[in-house]
Amino acid sequence: GEDVEQSLFLSVREGDSSVINCTYTDSSSTYLYWYKQEPGAGLQLLTYIFSNMDMKQDQRLTVLLNKKDKHLSLRIADTQTGDSAIYFCAATDSWGKLQFGAGTQVVVTP
Amino acid sequence: DAGVIQSPRHEVTEMGQEVTLRCKPISGHNSLFWYRQTMMRGLELLIYFNNNVPIDDSGMPEDRFSAKMPNASFSTLKIQPSEPRDSAVYFCAAQMGNQPQHFGDGTRLSIL
Numbered sequence: 001g002e003d004v005e006q007s008l009f010l011s012v013r014e015g016d017s018s019v020i021n022c023t024y025t026d027s028s029s030t031y032l033y034w035y036k037q038e039p040g041a042g043l044q045l046l047t048y049i050f051s052n053m054d055m056k057q058d059q060r061l062t063v064l065l066n067k068k069d070k071h072l073s074l075r076i077a078d079t080q081t082g083d084s085a086i087y088f089c090a091a092t093d094s095w096g097k098l099q100f101g102a103g104t105q106v107v108v109t110p
Numbered sequence: 111d112a113g114v115i116q117s118p119r120h121e122v123t124e125m126g127q128e129v130t131l132r133c134k135p136i137s138g139h140n141s142l143f144w145y146r147q148t149m150m151r152g153l154e155l156l157i158y159f160n161n162n163v164p165i166d167d168s169g170m171p172e173d174r175f176s177a178k179m180p181n182a183s184f185s186t187l188k189i190q191p192s193e194p195r196d197s198a199v200y201f202c203a204a205q206m207g208n209q210p211q212h213f214g215d216g217t218r219l220s221i222l
Contacts, residue, residue, distance in 0.1 A: 041215055045211075088153070
């Protein structure tokens with residue numbers, strides 16, 4: 001089955017770039033997602049990428065996909081205090097179901 | 111669109127009581143998912159429906175858990191009897207075709 005892993009914690013200074021990394025195991029994953037969860041809230045879809053793409057940019061967010069290495073990253077440019085949250089990587093498994101990583105807690109310091 | 115609506119937002123009840131969690135998906139989104147989130151196990155898929163039909167309930171922990179989707183605009187997740195280890199945040203998510211899943215704000219359940 002699909003196994004999704006990501007680092008648990010990232011500390012970044014306001015104004016710097018953040019990079020959150022994720023690896024997955026199922027080479028048949030067709031869609032890969034990044035969700036953001038703020039305290040007490042649900043998961044908010046940030047962006048997603050189809051497996052035949054290697055990059056997607058959306059304002060301050062850049063997603064890079066290395067399909068050969070099964071590695072996904074999310075770069076947040078000019079990180080703001082409002083970006084402090086837990087970020088989840090998710091990949092579709094061979095049944096089309098989403099498998100989530102454990103989440104990366106991002107803390108933005110002034 | 112109002113998004114996925116879950117109720118109640120918080121539920122505190124005593125062990126042994128029946129708990130019913132509710133979800134109203136986004137109109138036109140034909141798949142509905144129930145997840146459970148805990149610190150220990152992260153996000154777990156419990157069950158999902160497609161066009162109101164349960165497709166995969168392999169994630170349902172045990173017979174105390176049941177879920178229904180009587181129509182396209184409503185689903186329930188029931189726990190009877192509840193136990194302290196059921197304490198978690200329960201999320202409902204809706205999906206249209208192959209589009210991304212959209213999550214509700216969750217129900218924070220505490221079983222005393």
